[in-house]
Amino acid sequence: MLKNYFITAIRNLLRNRSFTIINIFGLALGISAALVLFKIVLFEKSFDSFFIKSDRIYRFVKRVENPNLVELEAGIPNPFAKAFKTDYPDLGIPVRTFYIGENQISVKKRNGDWTHFEQSEGISFTDPDYFKVFDYEWIIGDPNTALDKPKSIVITASIAKKYFGLADEKSFDLILGEEIKLNNELTTFVTGVIADPPKNLSLPFELFIEYEAIETIFDFYQPDSWTSTSSNANVYFLANENVSSKEIETVLPAMSEKYIPATENSTAFNIQALKDIHFQPEYNTYGSSAESPQTNIFRVAIALFLVLTACINFVNLSTALAIKRSKEVGIRKVLGGYKGQLILQFLGETFIITVVAVTLSMGIAELVMTNFESVIGNRLSLNLFGDPQLLLLTCLIIVGVTLFAGLYPSLVLSRLKPVAVLRSKGQSSLSGNINTRRGLVVFQFFISQVLVICTLVVIAQMRYFSQQDLGFRQSSIMTFQLPSNEESKLNPLRDELLRFPGVEMVSYNYASPLSESNIGSTFNYAPLGLSENFDVAFKVIDDNYLDLFEIELLAGRDIKKNDTLTEALVSTDILKLMEIDDPQDAIGLDIETGFANDKKIVGVFKAFHNKDLREKIDPMIMVRFPGYFYEGAVKYEVSDAQFTNLMKTVENAWSAQYPEILFDYNLVTEDIMTNYEEEADTMVIFQVFSGIAIMIGCLGLYGLVSFMASQKKKEIGIRKVLGASVQQILGIFSKELIVLILIAFAIAAPVGYYFMNDWLTGFEYRIEMNIGVFALAIGFTLIIGIVTTGIRSIQAAQSNPVDSLRSE
Incomplete structure (x- = not known):
């Protein structure tokens, strides 16, 4: 019986080839798109489930209330972890991490020379207890002692292969004790190699350096400061067994009261479960890798709608074909066929079309996921039989589409009266369903x-x-990170760059107007009588910064060339906080700042965007301090043909001052759009x-x-x-x-x-x-x-x- 049903279904589908092809194509389009979206959703939902103890791992976060805004931050003061471990040793293990962005990694060859690499991400300074909290798969080394020694480093397998040219894991023991240099300043030695962690982690770490080595490369590192915090300084926590999140939260108010100075703004510590990090972007996790939980709802909705609209398409085409098949139905009923047999027959045809469409859609989905990584965000693969959730979902799609797309046409055809259709009135028998089809098309x-x-x-x-x-010049400006701020190197570099005919101006600063590197600190104005300070952004500039970026000065003058943190330029947003309308009235006034000492306002500039357009412009203060010159900027006017020569000139000038450091630059216009x-x-x-x-x-x-x-x-x-x-x-x-x-x-x-x-x-x-x-x-x-x-x-x-x- 089933064999006859199958043979009959195949014959009918082949007889109506155009109908079959259009239906398969329509269903395959909808289902392939749905499979891609469902796979992305399953991938996102699996974030941070890699670690065995993930349900007991948290991250400390804080809420800071300023007079002008409330901030949610993942940055935690350096002494916090040690203080928490001392005060509450029975609750669990806190560990510090400090993530840094693009840096240069150097590895020594066998002949003694150093090979330099650009490492765009993945470098973190971590406490020795880090690997007690996070259980990675170890290839070589001891997780309990790997970071105990000063300046030790643990790397992933892919990093070991990339930097040391190793072909397989069997030779990893050869690199234990080998030196890796960071930014030509910090020399570390390898103490372990771990397997590459999966991509669905909120922790993008690939090189783990012993934490205290951080002070070798960061002059502003303050290990004992409760008032100076970097957004990249995070503290994770492994709760002991039987310790609940409520027990941890209960002691955090006491931490704020005990350690945060009374002069600081209201600060409340809290905890964030590891599984929530990926879905709470408000904490700005490592370059905003987190996403809103509504995004997955949006993906699922689109996937369901696409499958639904493909099913509706099937219904419309099937009922359009029904007129041609009405006489077939009439004859089969006259010969003894009953309604259930007809429904089963038509559902069988739908099932065959659905299976073919799903098979085709799996190929399309795999092709899309493996070739459009930049759009999807990750290189994924269906791996149907290795992913029980996706396999179940695919089976549900087959059953659901078969029933939804095939049941209505089957019922319509099986209800036809043999007398009516054999008198050529099958057409009129179907006419009552036109409004249903219209409704489906509307949907x-x-x-x-x-x-x-x-x-x-x-x-x-x-x-x-x-x-x-954005309030500043964007075109024809390149920026680059400075490995040092020594005048003996910066001045010759500037002079050499200015010799090129197309270079108009060079500036050293911290940092460009829309850079992610903002110095956050506080500001107050005594006549306001406020006990709490405003949270503001500081820019460290030189005497060329305003002209190079064409930032408009509304009143006063630029900071003196030889000044060091005594004069300040303020934005018009600062004037609003000071309750001053006329920029000229602010010139000469003294303000209190958390960045060094008090300062005198010498100029007012028109506010510009220091963040992307998702966020409001911060009130800004500009100061001069050569010790914080960590970025260079070059303004140029050259033709496209001359740009290559300009790059060679810049690189040569760079190599003359920093022969051991690779030159890398960014264009401001491109940086803006990467946001x-x-x-x-x-x-x-x-x-x-x-x-x-x-x-x-x-x-x-x-x-x-x-x-x-x-x-x-x-x-x-x-x-x-x-x-x-x-x-x-x-x-x-x-x-x-x-x-x-x-x-x-x-x-x-x-x-x-x-x-x-x-x-x-x-x-x-x-x-x-x-x-x-x-x-x-x-x-x-x-x-x-x-x-x-x-x-x-x-x-x-x-x-x-x-x-x-x-x-x-």
């Missing part, structure tokens, strides 16, 4: 138009990012998935028009006999289309507005949603719909009326 275009609206809003916001005036990589990826995702939804929707529309053409076959024939033109017949279908798309748009517009307006609230500076976005969305959808309808309608309009009227 398809509702999904498509919501995605189109979202795409247009993201594109507009990205254009706003690229065109917004919005997440939004750029969102834009691409919307473009891709809205395109898929529209393609599937067009297939559904094709099905509806096909059904209408079958329903109106004789009407069209009569109209043609009576002299109707092709354009008039096209109008019959176009009116129907326009009405359905307008209904879908009426529903999609408020839904799209709600979601995108909510998305835009995440940006302090954003576009205003206007009618233009919605006009473009409806216009684009109408054009696509009309083209799709026109293709099928022209076929019906050009048919020979004799064929449709012959049976009369």
Whole structure:
């Protein structure tokens, strides 16, 4: 029996090849997109579950209340871990980590020379107890003692292979004790190698250096300060067994009261579970690697909608084909076939199409995930049989699509009355379902138009990012990190760079206007009578900084060239905090700052964006202090052809002063847009998935028009006999289309507005949603719909009326 069902199903599908191909293509599109999204969701949900004791691991965080803002921070004062371990030894093990960004790594060759590498990420200073908290897989070395000795370093297997040229793990023992130099300043020696950790970790560490070695390369490291904190100085905590999170939280207020000076702003410590780090981006984890938990909800919703719209497309095409199969149903019923057999037969056909579509979609999904890593964010693979969750999900998709897409057409066909269909009235028997099909098409275009609206809003916001005036010059400026701030090296470097005809100006600073490296400290103004201090951002500049970045000075003068932390330039936002309206009135006033001593205001500059456009501009103060010159900036005006020569000149000048340090630079314009990589990826995702939804929707529309053409076959024939033109017949279908798309748009517009307006609230500076976005969305959808309808309608309009009227 089952064999007969299968053979019959295959024959029917082959007999209606166009129907089969369109359905498989539509389902494969929707399911492949859904598989990609579901795999991303499962990957994101698996973050930080790698460690065996992950359910007992926390990170200390803090909440700082300033008069002008409330900040959530992951940066913890250096003495915190030691103090907590001393005061509450029975609760668990605290460990410090200090993550640093791009640096140079040097490895000694066998001949004694050093080979230099750029290490863009993955370097962290960690306490010796770090590997008691986090259980990595060790290839060589002892996790209990690997970081006990000063300046010891543990590296991952991929780093060992990259730097030491090792082919396999068997030779890793050869590098124990080998030297690795950081920034040509700190020399460490290898004490262990661990297996590469998985990508789904919030801790992007690949090189682990003994913590106290940090003071070798950072002049501003203050091991005993409770008031100076870096955002990259994090403290993790392994709670002892049977110690609950509430027990830990209970003692934290006492830590604030005991150790935070009364002169500091209100600071409250808290804990964050390891599994929550990836889903709480407000704490700015290692370059904002965390994401909002709503993002996964958004991905699942799009995946379900794409599968749903593919199923709707299947229903429309199946019911359009039903007229052709109505006589088959009538004959089978006359010969003794009953309703259950017919439903099983049609569900079997749907099952075969679904299995083929899922098989095809798995290949498409794998191709996408392995070739579009930059968009997806990680290199993923389906690995269906190695991932029970994804395997179960795929099985549910097959069953769900088979039932959802096949049940309705099966019921429609199985209900046909044999007498009616054999009298050629199967067509009228199906006509009552036209409103259902119209509703399904409306739903398809509702999904498509919501995605189109979202795409247009993201594109507009990205254009706003690229065109917004940030308050400083962005073009033709390169920046580079300085390995040292010795005048004996900086002055010759500046002189050599200025000799190149295209170089206009050189500045040394900390750091460029929109750099992530901001010095956070406090500010107060005595006449305000405030007991708490304002939180502000400090920029360390030289005498060329304002001119190079073309920052507008509204009153006063620049800081004297030989000044050191006694004069200050303040932004217009500082004046608002001081309750001063006229910039001229601020000149000569004394202010209190947490960065060194009190200062005198000598100038007021127009506020510029020191953060990306998601966040509000910080009140800023500029000071001069050569000891903090850690970045250089070069302003140039050269043609594209001359740029290569300029780079060679800069690199040669660099090598003359820093022969052991690789030269690396960034362009300010490129740095600015890297802040919005997440939004750029969102834009691409919307473009891709809205395109898929529209393609599937067009297939559904094709099905509806096909059904209408079958329903109106004789009407069209009569109209043609009576002299109707092709354009008039096209109008019959176009009116129907326009009405359905307008209904879908009426529903999609408020839904799209709600979601995108909510998305835009995440940006302090954003576009205003206007009618233009919605006009473009409806216009684009109408054009696509009309083209799709026109293709099928022209076929019906050009048919020979004799064929449709012959049976009369």
